[in-house]
Amino acid sequence: MKTNLLSLILLIVVLFSTTTLEAQQLVEKSKHNYVVLTKKVPQLEPIILTAEALKKEDGQNFGDFQIIICGIGIGDITDPEKISDFIEKAEKAGVRIIACGFSLHKFKIDETKVPKEIEVVENGILYNFQLQKQGYISLSL
Structure with a gap:
């Protein structure tokens, strides 16, 4: 159970940081x-x-x-x-x-x-x- 919870938290953190990085790159490329x-x-x-x-x-x-x-x-x-x-x-x-x-x-x-x-x-x-x-x-x- 703990492993599943930790895996889920890690997945959310990775997805959030990837989405933030992609959004930041999109803003920079619009210039x-x-x-x-x-x-x-x-x-x-x-x-x-x-x-x-x-x-x-x-x-x-x-x-x-x-x-x-x-x-x-x-x-x-x-x-x-x-x-x-x-x-x-x-x-x-x-x-x-x-x-x-x-x-x-x-x-x-x-x-x-x-x-x-x-x-x-x-x-x-x-x-x-x-x-x-x-x-x-x-x-x-």
Whole structure:
């Protein structure tokens, strides 16, 4: 009798925790998350405009929007004249700008000159793939 009761309690606990986990995953998947990989700082303008349009379109389903900058144009992020307006627009739009650390090293860009508002990841391409595995919609320019 005790074994049956314990088995029933264990079954209820397992079913409840599984249902809770599935519901939590369903809520997370209902958000639309985006990532754009770009090599040119001037492309930030249309990308940020796109983020703003998607935010309106998606409404409550809008999740996260990230822009990863990598490649030869990465040095432009250290030039305040070229990046400051984009940082401000991105912050207003709720967009995160990410810099590829591999590109910074390859093109000998001083990482201390990267604005504090821009996060640096070790490898931008790998980071992009990791976000895609999490369900992010991805675009490379």
